[in-house]
Structures are given as structure tokens and as C-alpha cells.
Amino acid sequence: MAGDTSEIVLSRQDLREVAGFAAACAEAVLEVFETDQPDDPRPREAVRAAWEFARGGERGKSLRDTASAALKAAKSAQTAAAREAAWAAMSAAGAAYLHPLAKATQVKHILGAGAYAARAAELVADDDQRAGAEFLDQVxxxxxxxxxxxxxxxxxxxxxxxxxxxxxxxxxADLRSLTLTE
Incomplete structure (x- = not known):
């Protein structure tokens, strides 16, 4: 459908804001991964790369490499919560690659880090969905x-x-219902 592939205008600053938001979400659960895999810096490096881009750095190989490394780190996690935390970090580094296409699937570039982090919070709380809801409130x-x-x-x-x-x-749904002013 034509509406599914129309272009959305995104500035470099828009992408930086999205990456900073995603980095903050993932950073909140890095400890979950690091408790499971204390000698594996890959998710933290992915979050660091996302922050660097958000603060004015280049969108390039470093982001892609750290996102890929965080994905590989997720595969080495011993717990599901640690795996979700690593996926949050991978999503943070990948947020800078939000595509300007009017496709619903692109929303995951914006919200994936927050959702994976909320899932990690649920799993840490013995799969208690209230922990995920509380985390989403923070997000x-x-x-x-x-x-x-x-x-x-x-x-x-x-x-x-x-x-x-x-x-x-x-x-x-929660974010779309907001009326925010700068």
C-alpha cells in the first residue's frame, strides 16, 4: 500500500533524541545483564555508543558493531532477564537507524529498548507484569x-x-495519549 511506504521527515536531531531515549531505557537494566555476565561489556558498550550518537556523535560503524555485539551477548546470557536486558541495549544502539518510512514496524526502533527493558524488569520480579507496568511508567x-x-x-x-x-x-498507546510541550 502506498501509505505504508511513504516517507516521514526525520532530522538528525530527531534521531538523536530517539537514541538518547532508548539509551536511557536500556541503561536502567544493564545491571541485570552484568549480574549474569559480569565480564561481558558488550551491552554497556552498545548503550555507550547510543549515548555518543545522541550527544552529537556520528551514526556509523560503531553503532552497528555494538548493536550486533549486544545481540551476540544476549545469546550468552544465562537467564531470560539478562537476555532481555542485552536486547534492550542492542535496541538502544539500533534506535539511531530508525527508517523514515511510514511503517508500523519502525515503532520498534523507537520503543524497543523500553519494552525489552520492561520485560527484563518483569522477569527479575518472577514474571510479575506489574513490574513491567511500573517500568513502562518510568519510560x-x-x-x-x-x-x-x-x-x-x-x-x-x-x-x-x-x-x-x-x-x-x-x-x-501511553505515549500517543500524551500532550507534551517543550
């Missing part, structure tokens, strides 16, 4: 007006994706 408070504006340029999050998909859709 909503982290969202800047620019992040909310960027999100609203895209279609609503798509169906599917298991529990993380549910968390993305909940976060999407």
Missing part, C-alpha cells in the same frame, strides 16, 4: 516532547511480538 516519564512527536509521525505499533510486542503496544 513514559523519560520521553521528551521530541520523542513523542517522532512516534506520532508513525502508524501505531503492529500486532504480534509476544510479551515484548504487548509492552511495545502499551507504551505506544
Amino acid at each position: 513514559v516519564r523519560r520521553a521528551t516532547p521530541v520523542v513523542v512527536d517522532v512516534l506520532k509521525r508513525f502508524p501505531a505499533a503492529p500486532d504480534g511480538g509476544g510479551r515484548v510486542g504487548e509492552l511495545i503496544r502499551a507504551l505506544d
